[in-house]
Amino acid sequence: MQTDKSIPYPRPDYTDPDLITKEMVNGTFGLAVLDDVKHFRPVMDRYNVTEEKLIERSLVSGNINPDAFDISETDPTYYGVNEMAWLPAKIKDIVPEPEEVYFPARYYVHVEWQGVNYKELPGIPSRDTQKYSLRHPHYDLDNPGLFGFITYKDSDGNVTGYDAAFFSLRTETLSIMAAAPSGFDPAGWQYIGYVKGYFVLNDHGANYLSFGLDGTVRSAALGSRFVTLGDEGCFAVGSKVFDGRLQQVEDVGVDMTMLEIGLASGMRRYKFGTKIKNKYFYNAAGGGSTKIWRGRDGKWHAEHTDADVWTYDVRIRYDYATDNWMNEPLKTLKYNMIAHGIFVTNHFPPGGRDTQFKASDMHGDFCASGGKVYHTFDFLKWEEVTGDGATHLYGCYERFWIKGRPDGIVGMMPYSLELKDVNDLQGGRKTVLQFSGFVFRG
Secondary structure: OEEEEEEEOOOOOOOOHHHHHHHHHHOOOHHHHHHHHOOOOOOOOOHHOOOHHHHHHHHHOOOOHHHOOOOOOOOOOOHHHHHHOOOEEEEEEEEEOOOOOOOHHHHHOOEEEEEEEEEEEEOOOOOOOEEEEEEEEEEOOEEEEEEEEEEEEOOOEEEEEEHHHHHHOOOOOOOEEEEOOOOHHHHHOOOOOOOEEEEEOOOOOOOOEEEOOOOOOEEEEOOEEEEEHHOOOEEEEEOEEEOOOOOOEOOOOOOOOOOOOOOOOOOOOOOOOOEEEOEEEEEEEOEEEEEEEOOOOOOEEEEEOOOOHHOOEEEEEEEOOOOOOOOOOOOEHHHHHHHHOOOOOOOOOOOHHHEEEEOOOOOEEEEEOOOEEEOOOOOOOOEEEHHHHHHHHHHOOOOOOOOOOOOEEEEEEEEEEEEEEEEOOOOOOEEEEEEEEEEEEO
């Protein structure tokens, strides 16, 4: 945005006794004083210039034009005319626009709470010998969905095998990725979190198992401590970065997984961490954060930072804010001020710095303040959320953004979400999608 900016007169009439008054009136007095400080001149020296001082300045600067050393010279330009008329000197100034981190109305126009409901999926058949359980979130913006397993049994109820499967929340279709290795039991494995394109499990030790959406299956012994770098389809174990195929991409030489894990962080994209711009932050043991990013050269980098930057994982319109229940009172990162030199005031509901974000979701359009829960579309006007939506907000996990659904749903913030099979009350089984939580419509 281009605007007019007032500046101190570039070559004022130093003999004018009203110079200081003029610059006070037009708001440039402070800038003039700072200019004296910047050039190591005594404060207020601008308003005590003699011919000797002017000559000295001319010699120091190397400027030999008459106006630089002759105190009787006046400025015949636009600025000098404005000075005579007690008008400010102005220049054209480009003011950068604040960066919009998150603005709800650009994503959805309606939100509602839905209690526990079951949507039958007739295209996915169920039977007594085939059991579904898909509940691990995959946050891919282009293909969000749920990972899990189909359990196969014989007529006596004995388990005969497992298939890793993926349920798309965009098309509501089920894809079988691959059969699990012989002897595999999902009860002994944990989902490591969002890694784009892959369902990666860990056995609570050093062993990993990866099922790709492309149908591949791989296993490897890598190490027990890990963090996910989801959007790049990678995760880190110790100082090494692996892709979803369990192949080492790089060794950055810094342990990226020294986590201090205390409070559960719920179902979210980056468990015990966050992503700001293109950098991942995970809280480090002993305080501070581990910052991980991929450079322009394509290589991964990691370093320790003393700041608990990972906590700034709630997006508000022009900034990032601290996560609710871990950090009180409310703080903001002032991201715009750091990146662009712009300070933008954020508008919170009544309660101000007592505002809390009572969810694992990183979007700040829901918050708690003064014992009540609020929602906003623009961070200016807030409306109270009542009923089960307010009661269960704390238990909701990070929302899915969904593109291309025919029913107008563009996002979900679930309290519960699982593809499962249930009794159809007629002696058989049926497959349903169980859901409760907030639904966002475009």
